[in-house]
Amino acid sequence: MHVLILGGTTEARALAGLLHGSAGLRVTSSLAGRVASPRLPAGEVRIGGFGGVDGLVDWIRAHAVDAVIDATHPFAEHISFNAAAAAATAHVPLLALRRPGWVPEDGDDWRSVASLDEAAHALDGLGDRVFLTTGRLGLASFAACPQWFLVRSVDAPDTPMPARTEILLDRGPFTLDDEREILARHGVDVLVTKDSGGAATAPKLTAAREAGIPVVVVRRPPVPDGVPVAATPEEAAAWALGSSGSQSRSW
Known part of the structure; x- marks a missing residue:
């Protein structure tokens, strides 16, 4: 077979x-x-x-x-x-x-959206320094956003992206200490992610919860x-x- x-x-x-x-x-x-x-x-x-x-x-x-x-x-x-x-x-x-998929826990501040375009609009008033963990293929949805973005992806993006962007090339799994350090070092005040589920990239949600950072979650x-x-x-x-x-x- x-x-x-x-x-x-x-x-x-x-x-x-x-x-x-x-x-x-x-x-x-x-x-x-x-x-x-x-x-x-x-x-x-x-x-x-x-x-x-x-x-x-x-x-x-x-x-x-x-x-x-x-x-x-x-x-x-x-x-x-x-x-x-x-x-x-x-x-x-x-x-x-x-x-x-991931399930919010006590203390989480999640905003559920249906698409990356909705995620970009949801950022208004949420924060000025965004940790974007949705991969490199959907960056065009955020190209017009005025916020500063830390974009994490496995490979370097080659699509339109926000004017104020820093690229972090890395591949999971990520530890909770890793994510805490990233949020603190870059002064992140809002996280954007897709509901990909699994344990490899879930620690960022715990780190955001601990720091009181809102999370925009794109539904699968x-x-x-x-x-x-x-x-x-x-x-x-x-x-x-x-x-x-x-x-x-x-x-």
Whole structure:
């Protein structure tokens, strides 16, 4: 059985590690190629896009893929909807692996918004020194903002950005002490983040809570209708291993 993992996340790498070497199971992880030096998972790896829904359908058929697991970032909405359409067209089962989202705790001052554009508007009156942790691809939404921004990303941005911007190139996981130090050293008074969930980047929320700093949280897009969801790599691995022994495609 051939399982295609649409990856790039910590959970996708863990899933590939769990499945790689299983008897009768071939695992291929596909990475979008947006990070210059990605952390490669176990098993076979391909890098680059498929060319939309039709390209993904062709790849699934050409490589005899039996099941697809969408373990992309919770905000990779376009890829997830392409995966759902391609799996339906190719008549292969699809599972979404999504780490649970973050939940505010006592003492948090969160402002929930639906998009990066809404996040930019929400900054009015919240603070003057913004720690922006939404990645490098959405900076154009903040290009007209007058605030000072500390932008953290894995690779250097190459899109329009605010006039007053400092770039911090770094890759998680981040410790609570790391985040406390960043907030204090840069005088941050507002944090902007996406609800990506997981533990690797969650300490910034604790640091903001301790410092009494408001947080603008961009809500994650929904999983495509009808696609089952696993919360952990272990659940996704059990689904894949179970499907390898089943002739039914009822899910």
